[in-house]
Amino acid sequence: MIDTLIKTVRAEYGADGFVPLHAPLFGGNEATYVADTVASTFVSSVGAFVDRFEGDMAALTGAGRAVAVVNGTAALHMALMLGGVLPGDLVITQALTFVATCNAITQAGAVPVFCDVDRATLGLSPEAVADWLEANAERGPDGPVRRSDGARIAACLPMHSFGHPVRLTALMAVCEGWGLVLIEDAAESLGSTYRGGHTGTFGRLGTQSFNGNKILTTGGGGMILCDAALGLRAKHLTTTAKRPHAWEFLHDEMGYNYRMPNLNAALGVAQLERLPAFLGAKRALAARYVAALTDVVEVVVEPAECASNYWLNAVVCDDRAARDAVLTETNAAGVMTRPIWALMTRLPMYQACAAGPLEVSHWLEDRVVNIPSGVTAGMLA
Numbered sequence: 122m123i124d125t126l127i128k129t130v131r132a133e134y135g136a137d138g139f140v141p142l143h144a145p146l147f148g149g150n151e152a153t154y155v156a157d158t159v160a161s162t163f164v165s166s167v168g169a170f171v172d173r174f175e176g177d178m179a180a181l182t183g184a185g186r187a188v189a190v191v192n193g194t195a196a197l198h199m200a201l202m203l204g205g206v207l208p209g210d211l212v213i214t215q216a217l218t219f220v221a222t223c224n225a226i227t228q229a230g231a232v233p234v235f236c237d238v239d240r241a242t243l244g245l246s247p248e249a250v251a252d253w254l255e256a257n258a259e260r261g262p263d264g265p266v267r268r269s270d271g272a273r274i275a276a277c278l279p280m281h282s283f284g285h286p287v288r289l290t291a292l293m294a295v296c297e298g299w300g301l302v303l304i305e306d307a308a309e310s311l312g313s314t315y316r317g318g319h320t321g322t323f324g325r326l327g328t329q330s331f332n333g334n335k336i337l338t339t340g341g342g343g344m345i346l347c348d349a350a351l352g353l354r355a356k357h358l359t360t361t362a363k364r365p366h367a368w369e370f371l372h373d374e375m376g377y378n379y380r381m382p383n384l385n386a387a388l389g390v391a392q393l394e395r396l397p398a399f400l401g402a403k404r405a406l407a408a409r410y411v412a413a414l415t416d417v418v419e420v421v422v423e424p425a426e427c428a429s430n431y432w433l434n435a436v437v438c439d440d441r442a443a444r445d446a447v448l449t450e451t452n453a454a455g456v457m458t459r460p461i462w463a464l465m466t467r468l469p470m471y472q473a474c475a476a477g478p479l480e481v482s483h484w485l486e487d488r489v490v491n492i493p494s495g496v497t498a499g500m501l502a
């Protein structure tokens with residue numbers, strides 16, 4: 122199996138040399154737009170590319186407003202605050218995620234509650250959330266509270282793992298039934314749709330990341346997706362809460378300096394022009410991986426009623442020993458692979474958090490390995 126895997130990856134990325142898990146691809150207007158910002162001197166927090174990038178992202182996703190920020194974690198922090206999450210609140214999320222999801226909950230002063238994921242989506246299970254609420258929550262005047270200590274349960278924060286959308290309709294029904302605000306961590310799922318709608322636009326707020334390893338990059342960056350009214354608040358809060366004035370320094374609340382520099386937005390505008398081509402190349406790559414590998418190992422494919430962006434391809438090994446053998450041998454052969462994240466409940470700062478049963482999370486944690494998935498120039502040709 123491992124030999125077939127290495128051979129298949131090498132057929133895509135070249136017979137020798139190091140193959141990274143995911144590398145950015147430039148070659149469109151990136152250098153031109155970035156040079157424009159340098160020539161204009163508007164490299165920092167004000168500039169036309171920021172407005173253009175936000176407009177392009179809103180148009181692509183169908184969000185009422187898109188607000189660009191310094192990174193995906195900052196976008197999540199702001200989305201939680203704008204979603205009404207207060208210090209001391211609980212936020213339900215998945216145990217199997219990248220740590221930024223939980224760090225943002227902590228930065229908002231709230232505490233994560235970990236629920237299990239679905240086998241097919243690798244993301245938050247609506248049934249697991251409903252079960253945890255049934256077992257632990259009761260309805261209060263300001264929404265659900267935890268029975269044991271009265272802590273308010275404010276929001277639900279699913280994450281679309283590797284670009285595969287969670288079952289949003291079912292999850293929205295659970296959130297509506299209990300009065301929870303739905304916020305989507307769509308950092309990995311730019312371009313992914315669920316029943317035709319863009320991920321990140323089903324909840325009250327959604328977030329994107331443009332870190333160097335994501336489907337497209339601004340160097341570092343993030344985006345908040347929301348309606349127009351929340352968008353105004355998001356812009357205000359992320360730009361030091363300064364009231365517009367020609368010269369006065371009037372700030373009407375404690376704000377954040379989270380705005381995306383124009384230099385980064387220039388890269389983003391150029392990268393976004395290439396997103397349709399990237400999506401097509403990634404879908405074709407995923408299909409070739411399925412064709413070449415299915416006989417020897419399970420390849421993760423998009424869930425029903427979804428179009429995944431196939432950001433990172435993944436295989437499901439037989440057990441933890443098989444996983445470790447794949448990781449050891451592929452990396453030794455210069456083919457970069459990585460295991461799925463360690464469960465959040467293993468990390469020292471989240472060990473004490475409440476959690477429901479996590480059988481599927483543990484099962485996937487032992488078996489899932491990401492394989493090289495970057496788009497190369499050759500794949501676009």
Ligand SMILES: *Cc1c(COP(=O)(O)O)cnc(C)c1O
Pocket residue numbers: 192193194195218219221222280306308309330331332342343
């Ligand atoms: C990349 C990512 C983020 C945001 O990361 P930044 O590096 O802060 O942009 C958040 N959540 C998930 C699941 C991610 O993969």
